Amino acid sequence: MVTQEHRIGEAPIIRNNLLLRAEKELSKKKYKRILEIIVITFFALIILAPIINIISTVIANIGEIRTRLFFDILLGDSQWVIMREALWDSFSIAFVAVAIDVAIGFPIAILLTRNEFPGKHFIDFLVDLPMAVPTSALGFSVMMFWGIMGITPGRTLIIFVHVAFTYPYIVRNLKLAIEKVDPLLEKAAMTLSASKMTVLRTISLPLIREGLIAGTILAFTRSLGETGATMICAGLVETAPILVVGLRKQLQLPTASFLSLVLILISLTLLIIVKLIARRNTATSKFWQIHFEWEKFFSKSIFTKGTKILAGLLMTLLVLIPSFYIFSEIRPVEIGVELFGADNKWAYLWSAVVNSFQIGFLVIFIDVIIAIPFALMLEREKWGRVNGILDTILDIPLIIPSAALGFAVFMFWGPAGINLAQPGLGMIIFTHLTFTFPYVVRPIAAQIKNIKIGHEEASATLGAAPLTTFRRITLPAIKNGVIAGMIAAFTRSLGETGATLIVMGADRTVPVLIVDWVEENAFYAAALASVIVILISALLLALTRVFMPKESQRL
Amino acid sequence: MDPAAITIDNLADPVVIQWLSEIESAAVFYGKSTGFLAKYMRDRGPEALQVAVLYENLVQDYSQLAEEKYGQKIIAVYPTEGSLFSDHPFCILDADWVSEEQKMVADEYLKFLSQKELILKAIQTGFRPIDVNLLDESDIQEVYQLSFNMEHGVTADPGVIIELHPPTDGLVIARIPDLWLLTRNSE
Numbered sequence: 001m002v003t004q005e006h007r008i009g010e011a012p013i014i015r016n017n018l019l020l021r022a023e024k025e026l027s028k029k030k031y032k033r034i035l036e037i038i039v040i041t042f043f044a045l046i047i048l049a050p051i052i053n054i055i056s057t058v059i060a061n062i063g064e065i066r067t068r069l070f071f072d073i074l075l076g077d078s079q080w081v082i083m084r085e086a087l088w089d090s091f092s093i094a095f096v097a098v099a100i101d102v103a104i105g106f107p108i109a110i111l112l113t114r115n116e117f118p119g120k121h122f123i124d125f126l127v128d129l130p131m132a133v134p135t136s137a138l139g140f141s142v143m144m145f146w147g148i149m150g151i152t153p154g155r156t157l158i159i160f161v162h163v164a165f166t167y168p169y170i171v172r173n174l175k176l177a178i179e180k181v182d183p184l185l186e187k188a189a190m191t192l193s194a195s196k197m198t199v200l201r202t203i204s205l206p207l208i209r210e211g212l213i214a215g216t217i218l219a220f221t222r223s224l225g226e227t228g229a230t231m232i233c234a235g236l237v238e239t240a241p242i243l244v245v246g247l248r249k250q251l252q253l254p255t256a257s258f259l260s261l262v263l264i265l266i267s268l269t270l271l272i273i274v275k276l277i278a279r280r281n282t283a284t285s286k287f288w289q290i291h292f293e294w295e296k297f298f299s300k301s302i303f304t305k306g307t308k309i310l311a312g313l314l315m316t317l318l319v320l321i322p323s324f325y326i327f328s329e330i331r332p333v334e335i336g337v338e339l340f341g342a343d344n345k346w347a348y349l350w351s352a353v354v355n356s357f358q359i360g361f362l363v364i365f366i367d368v369i370i371a372i373p374f375a376l377m378l379e380r381e382k383w384g385r386v387n388g389i390l391d392t393i394l395d396i397p398l399i400i401p402s403a404a405l406g407f408a409v410f411m412f413w414g415p416a417g418i419n420l421a422q423p424g425l426g427m428i429i430f431t432h433l434t435f436t437f438p439y440v441v442r443p444i445a446a447q448i449k450n451i452k453i454g455h456e457e458a459s460a461t462l463g464a465a466p467l468t469t470f471r472r473i474t475l476p477a478i479k480n481g482v483i484a485g486m487i488a489a490f491t492r493s494l495g496e497t498g499a500t501l502i503v504m505g506a507d508r509t510v511p512v513l514i515v516d517w518v519e520e521n522a523f524y525a526a527a528l529a530s531v532i533v534i535l536i537s538a539l540l541l542a543l544t545r546v547f548m549p550k551e552s553q554r555l
Numbered sequence: 556m557d558p559a560a561i562t563i564d565n566l567a568d569p570v571v572i573q574w575l576s577e578i579e580s581a582a583v584f585y586g587k588s589t590g591f592l593a594k595y596m597r598d599r600g601p602e603a604l605q606v607a608v609l610y611e612n613l614v615q616d617y618s619q620l621a622e623e624k625y626g627q628k629i630i631a632v633y634p635t636e637g638s639l640f641s642d643h644p645f646c647i648l649d650a651d652w653v654s655e656e657q658k659m660v661a662d663e664y665l666k667f668l669s670q671k672e673l674i675l676k677a678i679q680t681g682f683r684p685i686d687v688n689l690l691d692e693s694d695i696q697e698v699y700q701l702s703f704n705m706e707h708g709v710t711a712d713p714g715v716i717i718e719l720h721p722p723t724d725g726l727v728i729a730r731i732p733d734l735w736l737l738t739r740n741s742e
Contacts, residue, residue, distance in 0.1 A: 072733075073563055073564075073567060074566055074567045074730055074733050074734070074737075075733055075736060075737065078736055078737055079736065082736060130591060236585060236739075236740060250732065519587040519588060519589075519591065519596070520588050520590050520591055521590065521591045521594045
């Protein structure tokens with residue numbers, strides 16, 4: 001009996017010993033090198049290769065592009081004029097949308113960081129929600145809301161929808177920046193008789209400038225690259241990402257490559273500006289005159305409170321109500337008629353939900369496997385400038401318009417490139433891997449930064465192999481970052497429209513299905529699909545807020 | 556003009572572009588699909604939209620519904636210049652990139668579509684048989700008469716419909732949508 005008990009107890013010990021030996025073996029330098037090579041190769045293939053390929057495609061086809069854009073037998077230079085107008089529309093719409101965002105986002109960011117009031121956390125959650133919701137669902141909701149006010153698809157409606165989904169980027173970044181400002185500095189200025197406006201200009205603004213500019217540029221690039229909501233709200237207006245989708249559909253691949261490259265270069269320039277600003281010392285401004293009379297006047301309570309109330313009302317009118325108006329358009333009888341009609345929309349909806357989830361889960365699974373070693377390399381390896389370069393490249397997919405990124409992936413992995421994937425679910429997965437990877441790496445990297453190195457060193461001095469230390473110490477410590485990254489990436493994958501439109505085959509994801517249904521006027525079915533993805537996104541956002549480390553909340 | 560003789564130069568002809576511009580100038584708005592336009596006609600009535608280019612089956616689907624709502628049917632008009640036939644003919648390409656298996660599957664599919672049961676169903680749904688000889692069969696004729704009549708806004712007389720033959724040069728066909736870039740309204 002005793003012998004048998006011993007045998008039963010021995011099994012886990014033997015398994016554990018085997019595991020420890022395997023970990024010791026795999027901790028050897030040669031395996032670490034192999035892992036590094038795999039991770040860097042994945043990173044290069046998924047993020048860098050499609051972009052480099054687009055550059056080479058444009059160079060290789062420059063003659064054809066030139067003819068098509070400027071000297072076409074049928075169009076003359078009309079295609080170039082259309083492209084220029086599309087770029088101008090994209091820029092002007094992004095500029096106006098972000099200006100509105102800043103105007104109504106600044107007072108709200110102050111309200112959410114410096115004031116306590118009932119329901120604050122719920123409002124904070126609602127402000128963030130449009131960022132997580134698939135933009136096609138948001139666009140449809142915004143279109144329905146402003147439609148009852150008589151605003152039809154066109155530039156004005158595009159601006160309204162862009163305000164709704166870029167607003168959280170401004171508020172979120174500003175909130176993080178304001179939280180870092182020591183209130184004592186502001187109070188000290190006030191004790192020296194500075195008015196609230198003077199404090200804002202001379203103390204607060206210089207300190208939060210970095211967050212404001214970063215948020216502004218992120219919101220700007222997000223607006224510049226948005227496709228799904230814009231397609232629903234555009235009417236006859238063609239923004240640059242919509243034009244990329246159109247050119248891809250017409251198989252004008254060199255011309256689409258050219259426009260994608262233009263968008264990629266613009267986005268990269270903006271990314272470099274953000275990075276440069278982040279490194280600058282912002283507290284060097286000199287003020288020739290400190291106290292202005294008009295500042296004193298506008299610092300009166302009636303103006304400061306009035307500004308917050310006005311911003312709150314505008315936020316409710318421009319962001320919150322339009323974003324969730326679609327819930328009031330749920331009509332069970334009409335939805336039943338549309339969903340279970342001759343074309344069996346219910347089956348398409350179900351299939352699209354399954355596709356979206358399959359893609360999302362597979363993408364985050366691959367992302368996490370690569371992102372954990374990548375984040376460790378980023379934070380722990382002392383590779384000098386290489387770390388900085390990897391860190392910058394990692395942000396590229398976040399800032400490039402998804403239609404351009406999708407097109408770059410299509411050209412690299414598809415029949416026109418190395419021909420490893422055909423348009424369809426496989427290529428959608430490649431595309432989603434590209435832009436979700438940074439969402440997984442960032443929170444993990446933030447958690448790694450916070451790990452007390454002493455715990456790992458203690459483990460090592462007690463004879464644990466690096467891989468054992470990783471399993472026992474590091475992994476549990478970064479668990480929340482991993483979960484937060486997975487949820488953020490899943491949410492992003494679930495909501496993506498522009499890139500998916502470029503690389504999809506016959507199968508649909510939910511956001512694309514919403515665009516299809518709006519285009520065919522099946523509004524009730526589209527409303528149901530929108531509500532489903534908004535609810536899923538709300539749940540995922542709530543989970544993200546639980547797990548996301550504070551340091552990685554920017555972006 | 557012989558469709559086979561149409562070239563890209565013909566498309567670039569200012570007279571052709573002017574002709575298309577005149578048609579475009581009468582557009583009230585652009586819809587994204589014919590289904591959208593038909594539904595719009597049904598939902599908003601003749602005050603909102605009077606003429607649209609539609610598939611015949613859409614006219615049948617919405618004609619009576621429009622009459623119930625606005626007292627006017629949606630009626631198909633068949634241009635004397637000809638009507639474009641959609642999804643016809645069914646082709647199995649004899650190209651080197653089409654495998655034997657694909658040809659076999661396409662052939663099976665054609666056999667499936669050619670079953671009488673399917674033909675009757677297609678006619679009931681509003682798809683006109685191209686082969687008029689099919690109408691000699693009494694059961695097909697009976698279903699045809701029930702589906703294709705002025706009550707549903709479409710003609711029962713196949714002789715009224717003249718087939719418009721598109722250009723045969725693939726490059727010309729590919730460039731036709733580009734004409735729209737020259738004439739469309741973007742405001």
